[in-house]
Amino acid sequence: MKTYQIMFEDDPPTDMEINQYQNFEQLLQQHKAIVKRRKLLQSLALGAGLLVVTFMLIGILSSDHHEKKQEVSPEPVQEQETMVTDSAASGQTAEKKDTLHLKEPVTSPEQSQESKPTKPASNPEKETSLPLAAEKEAVFMEARPVGGFTALYDYFEEKLQYPETAKTDGVEGAVLLEFEIDQEGAARQVSVLQGVREDIDQEAIRLIRQMPQWQPAQLNGEPMTSKQTLSLTFQLDQ
Amino acid sequence: MIADHLSIEKQSLVKEEQIIRAAQKDTAAFKPLYERYYKPVFLFIFHKVTDQATAADITSQVFLKALLHLPKYKLQGVPFSAWLYRIAHNEVMQYFRKNHKIRKVMVDETFLSEIYEEEEPPHWEPLKERLVSIISQLPLAEIHLIELRFYERKPFKEIAYILQITENHAKVKTYRLLDKIKRLLIDQKINS
Known part of the structure; x- marks a missing residue:
């Protein structure tokens, strides 16, 4: 690993050679482009994060119902059952996914699940064709940090201990984490989906493990475990 | 002479502070600092x-990176250039971590006079190989000290700032390192 080439003199470039590399205008342009991209990414990251959470929740809910259904009746086709439709999959905001409707599918659960992400627009038509008596409605509440996301980000901001090693090496980056919020509102099963490097990832995991309690997700008023993803950005103050 | 030199230094620092303040509001104002420090930073990196x-x-x-972080930059009792060297030091580290290339380490004769302090230093040429x-x-941590102190000729305060250690730690480590090298040189001589 330690491979150095000890030199007592080298062949330094002349002033003219160095000057030809100087380009302040280009530097300004690069800076401008990065600042612009960062702003765009910041707004996109929030939207994308919420979208990922929405898809995961829908996955959990539909698999829950799928399991329940299998316990009750082994014959899959044309049986009465409930499933979650993707009312939030097309929306990108938190407000839109606060409630999810449960209703009867016309097809088998497998078919419904396949068609779910691709055909949210066809749902209203299906809804009207369903027998009213069989229609059920489930109210789903998304898990959320007590005090809201602003308070949570304040907590991260306050408790973040930038790893000294990463600081020395000037390492920055965003860690994408996945975790569950259990029925008590505590984080568990914290894992890194996309890391930066060991010390930074560990600090991100620590922050998530020790973060204040959440309001757990609720289905019909019953607390339930939900999966969440969150991105933490590590940036050095120079 | 010394007093004159100091006052010039101080003046240039004051002016630099004004440029930094202006550049924090408008990046185009950074140009004089870019032109002033491009060459020294380039050479600092080139030597590695x-x-x-x-x-x-x-x-x-x-x-x-300097431009991106400039809005948060605060004067910390070391010249602005030390901040640039600190960023450069980190970038070089990152480069070698990613590329596994052989790193150059520049050493010159001043190093020898530091090792032998008041004694008459032995001839430079025969010592090179050893x-x-x-x-x-x-x-690597000791290599950084050798480069910054004996090749770049940085004061301990700036070395400490660049390497993010305390000034005292930088001094103690450097002097211990010189002792160690001197001992090794003597040992090698005896063995040969």
């Missing part, structure tokens, strides 16, 4: 990497 093009790439990264074998065995 093997070619000019790589040095130019890393230098542009250094200035880009120094190479000794320095090749040193950990």
Whole structure:
């Protein structure tokens, strides 16, 4: 690993050679482009994060119902059952996914699940064709940090201990984490989906493990475990 | 003479502070600092990497990072250049971590006079080979001290700031390192 080439003199470039590399205008342009991209990414990251959470929740809910259904009746086709439709999959905001409707599918659960992400627009038509008596409605509440996301980000901001090693090496980056919020509102099963490097990832995991309690997700008023993803950005103050 | 020199230094620092303040509001105002420090930062990097093009790439990264972080920059009792060297130091570390290239370490004769302090230093030429074998065995942290102190000739305060250690730690480590190298040089001489 330690491979150095000890030199007592080298062949330094002349002033003219160095000057030809100087380009302040280009530097300004690069800076401008990065600042612009960062702003765009910041707004996109929030939207994308919420979208990922929405898809995961829908996955959990539909698999829950799928399991329940299998316990009750082994014959899959044309049986009465409930499933979650993707009312939030097309929306990108938190407000839109606060409630999810449960209703009867016309097809088998497998078919419904396949068609779910691709055909949210066809749902209203299906809804009207369903027998009213069989229609059920489930109210789903998304898990959320007590005090809201602003308070949570304040907590991260306050408790973040930038790893000294990463600081020395000037390492920055965003860690994408996945975790569950259990029925008590505590984080568990914290894992890194996309890391930066060991010390930074560990600090991100620590922050998530020790973060204040959440309001757990609720289905019909019953607390339930939900999966969440969150991105933490590590940036050095120079 | 010394007093004059100091007052010029102080004046240039004051002016630099004004430029930094202006550049924090408008990045175009950074130009005088870019022009002033491009060459020293380029050479600082060039003395560690093997070619000019790589040095130019890393230098542009250094200035880009400097511009991006400039709004948060605060004067911390060391010249602005130390901040640039600190970014450069980190960028060079990152470059070698990613590329596994051989790192250049520049050493010159001042190093020898530091090792032997008041004693008459032995002849430089015959010692070179032995120094190479000794320095090749040193950990990277000690290499940084040798470069910054004996090649870049930085004061301990700036070395400490660049390496993010305390000034006292930088001093103690450097003097211990000089002792160690001197001992190794004597041992090698006896053995040969």
